[in-house]
Amino acid sequence: MSESISILIVDDSQSIASTLADILELKGYTAHAVNSGTEALQMLRTQPADILLTDIRMPDMNGVELYRAARKMLPKLVALFMTAYSADDIIQEGMAEGIKAVITKPVDIDLLLSMCSAYQYILPQAD
């Protein structure tokens, strides 16, 4: 708990990513917002994150592809998906890859915060 966990938020909608990042920052997490999979991978090279909160459908790569690439750099990375449509087929693919949860938009922020705080306790122990 000494060091706050770091969360990377990826969504092609800049407003979604930045508002969520602002809220998480306000709650004391280290949060970064980016708007594409490529940007996210670049960011992860310089600033590793504990939790990846990503949209499923984005122009350059989808959430599952991003998670696969990111996991090569950070094997312990926890992935959470955001989707506008809970019946999306990619969710099944993500589940098979080992993502932890799927949050439907509009994001229930209390739910997101409780997940983050849960991982905050779990992650250091996993280290």
Next chain:
Amino acid sequence: MNIIANSDHEDDRQLKRILSTLIWISWCGSFFGIILSLYYRDVRLFAVVLAGSALLGVPFVLLKRRHLHTSGMFLMLIMIGMTTFIATVGQGIRDLAVFGYIIVIIFAGLALNSSYFKLCVGLSLVAVCWLVFGESFGWFVTTPFIGGVTNWFYLAGMTIIFLIAALAVNLLSMNIRKSLERERAEVTRREKVEEEIRQLNAELEQRVEERTRELQGAQEQLVRQEKLAVLGQLAGGVGHELRNPLSVINSAMYYLKMVQPDAPAKIQDYHAKIEQEVRNADKIITDLLDFARVKGGQQEQFPVDKLVHSTLVRFPVPVGVELTLDLAEHLPMVFIDPRQMEQVLGNLVVNACQAMATQKSSATGVKNCAQLAIISDQSPVTSDQWVRISVKDTGTGISPENMQRLFEPLFTTKARGIGLGLAVSRKLTEANGGRIEAESEPGKGSTFTLWLPVNEGPL
């Protein structure tokens, strides 16, 4: 057509019978005349009777060849001729001859057509005139029969003529009776046929009406499906696109509330309003997406009371509505997807509360207050197969014409609604192996009943 032809045939047979009877009677009469003439050695009588019976062969042959009317005419002419001759030569039997004419006329009227009948009447009149005036003016001289006209002779002649007359009258009444019967049968048959035609007509009309209704229904169905297909395509895209901005509004609101925990009450009020409207908007999108694609649920054994309680947490009943829960004890678990059925039950609760929105709240103590009852039991009829959950309100009720369209997609009576709530509810309920029913009394309230399956169905 057939029957008419048959009746013609029947008439012909009748006529043929009459004519052949008459010919045979005439031959019998001739035979009697021959015997009489031989007995009295009267050459004239013998010659005339012999000639007459030979002449009878003509109508007989004509009859065999089916020239009925010609045959009848010949017969009548022969009878008139013979009668006239006998009356001319036989003194004292002239009054008998007059009877003979009457019988000929009756037969002609019965058996032949009206022109032959008139001819017979004319000839008979001429013959009678001849007999009445002939002797006075000295046109002929009558000689008495050799044996004389005794009382016995006269009586026998009268009897024969009477018998022939009786035969004629009998034929006449038979004729009339038969034709009456035929007519009656014909009328009955026509009535029957008409009735059949009427029935067929009615049936046809009904069938046409049914077909038309079916066609209209099919057409409406097609239009509706087309509308829905377009809606489904739109829903996917639009719903997805709207959820992103909604998510931003929601997050932004959350942020504002966090950074302004001590904002004035008015501002907090507006924060709450924005959040509520985001939820409403999201509800509409959910309905749209759900309708466009009802997801295969994940059914599990689930307790009914838990379903009701979790629904009421997700869709709380507004203040002012008096809620009554009447859940039977020891209900079996139902086999459903809890989230989907929560949504369905929630829809019913929300609808019920909206139907009672204008009613006085129970807090004011007014008797007619908004009451919502959720009743759950097992139907005695279907025994252990189903659990039913009824949502009963005291709202405005549903008019009968709206009742029919209640579960139709895009049908709504609400000012703010797209008319998918109940359509989705039904789709989801049916996807879960259950069914949904509605009854309502306008002005008194409505009851929506969910029937949920207990078993997993055939495995």
